[in-house]
Amino acid sequence: MIKELTCIVCPKGCALRVELENQQVLSVTGNACPRGKQYAIDECTHPTRTLTTTARTADGGVVSVKTDRAIPKELMFDCMAQINRTVVSLPVRVGDVILENILGTGANVIATMNL
Amino acid sequence: MKEIELVIVGGGPAGMSAAVAAYESGISDLLIIERDARLGGILQQCIHNGFGLHRFGEELTGPEYAWKYEKLVREKQIPFLPNTMVLDITPDKVVTATNATDGVFQIKAKAIILAMGCRERSRGALNIAGTRPAGIYTAGTAQKYVNLKGYMPGKEVVILGSGDIGLIMARRMTLEGAKVHAVCELMPYSGGLARNIEQCLHDFDIPLRLSHTVVEIHGKERLTGVTIAKVDKNRRPIPETREYIPCDTLLLSVGLIPENELSKTASVTLDRVTGGAVVDQDRQTSVEGIFACGNVLHVHDLVDYVSEEAEIAGKNAAAYIRGEAIERTEINLRTDGKIRYTVPQRITQKKDVTVYFRVADVYRNVTVKILDGERVVYQKKKPRVAPGEMESITLNADQLADAKELLFALEVK
C-alpha cells in the first residue's frame, strides 16, 4: 500500500510517499532530509504531535504552554482537558514545568511565556 | 529636542533583532519605541510552534522566540519605551511620539529603522452581502482573544481564507472545543504552508473548501450562519452551488498588509506590489538614513527571515550613523509579473546580495532567470513555485558586473 503524507517537521513541507506492508514501512521517498523519513515511520506506526495551548493563571488570565516533547496524537484532547483543569500560580517564567509527565506520556507541560 | 542616534519604531521580532544588531555594531545610543505594553509584537499571540528552526535549530513557540530576543535586548540594556505610539516621522528624521507619562514628545534621530509590522486585511468582510451581526473577526483578533485573553469568540466556526493564521486558528479553536465547519479558500490552492494544512486541518478532519467563498452573512444581533458557494475560473460565485452553513463565528484570514502610515509621513517611496518601502540591499529606503525591515517591508512566511532581514537593517543603520563612505552604484531590479516582486528592489553597492522574491501563482516546472539585457546572470530550474513560499537567490559582485537593470523572470514550460 502507498500512503501519501506531508512532512510537518519543518516549513518546507515535503510531500512524502510511504510504501507500507502490514503496518511495516518498506520505503520512504520525497523527503529532502533524514528527519522526513523518521517522521513518515512515526506517522505510520505511532503518530505524535507537540501540543501548544494556554492554561489559566491565578489572576484569571492565561499563559501559553506546550508539551516539551511530542505526545501521542490520540491523547491531544485528553491532554487539553487536563491542562484546562489546571490553574497556574504567578509569576511564571519560560520553561517552568506546569504539569509533570502528563497522562504518563513522559512529556512535561511547560510555560512558554513570562507573566 | 532630545537627540538619539538610532530610533527603532516597533519592538516585535524585526525591531528587537535590528536593535541587537545595531548595538553589536557599536551603536549604544539607541531606543526602541513600542506601542504595546511588552516587547514581542505579534509573536506573543502566536503560541503555536514552528518558529526558530532556521535561526536556532530548534522548534520554538512564538513567545519563546520573542523571549530569545527580548533577553538579548535586556542583557545589553537596550532602552525601550513601551505603551508609546509614534505619531509622525519627518524626512529629516524627527520622531513625534506620545504616551501616558510623557505626553507628546519629539526625538531627533540620526537614523531610523521602521519595524512596525503588518496588519490584517479586513476587506474580506466588506464585499460579502447580508447583515452585519456580531461574531465576525479577523483571525488575528480571534487569536488574541483566545491566546492572550482566554476568551473563546464562538463555538460553531467558519473560516474564510486559508492563510497560515486561518489554518492555525482552525486548530486552536478546535482544541478549545469549538467546531470548525469549513475553511473556505477563494483560490484553487491554499496560501498556507503544507505542514499547516496537514497538522491543523487534516489532523482534525476540518474540510478545506478550495475555490469557495462566503457569499452571504446571516443573523441579526449575532451571526447565525453563512452561505458559501463555489467560484468559477474568474472567481465569480456559481449560484447553483450555494450552501448554507449554520455558525456563530466567521473568521477572516484574507491577507496581511504592511503598516506604512508612518513611512508615508516620512516621504518614503512605497512599492505598490509589496505595500512596503522600496529598499536597497542594506534595507535603506528612498530617504537616506531611514531603514525598514520585517513585515512592514513585505510580509514574510517565517519569522526567522524577519530576524535575518532586521540584522541587515541594524548593521547598515550603524554603518550609516558612523558615516562610512561606500562606493555607490545603481541597479534596479525589475520583475516580469509572474515574479511579483523582489526585496530589495534596488542594489546600490557591489557586494553579495540575497534577493527575496514571490511569485504570482502556482507554477510547475519553471526556470527562474535573472537577465541583464541579453546576459543570463543566473538561472535555476524549480519543480514548483507558489505565492505562499518566499524564494531567495544570492548574487555576488561578479554576477552583478556592470548591470544597470536586472530582470527577474519565470520561464514556464
Ligand code: SF4
Ligand atoms: S523531509 Fe526534511 S526538509 Fe522535508 S519537510 Fe521534512 S524535515 Fe523538512
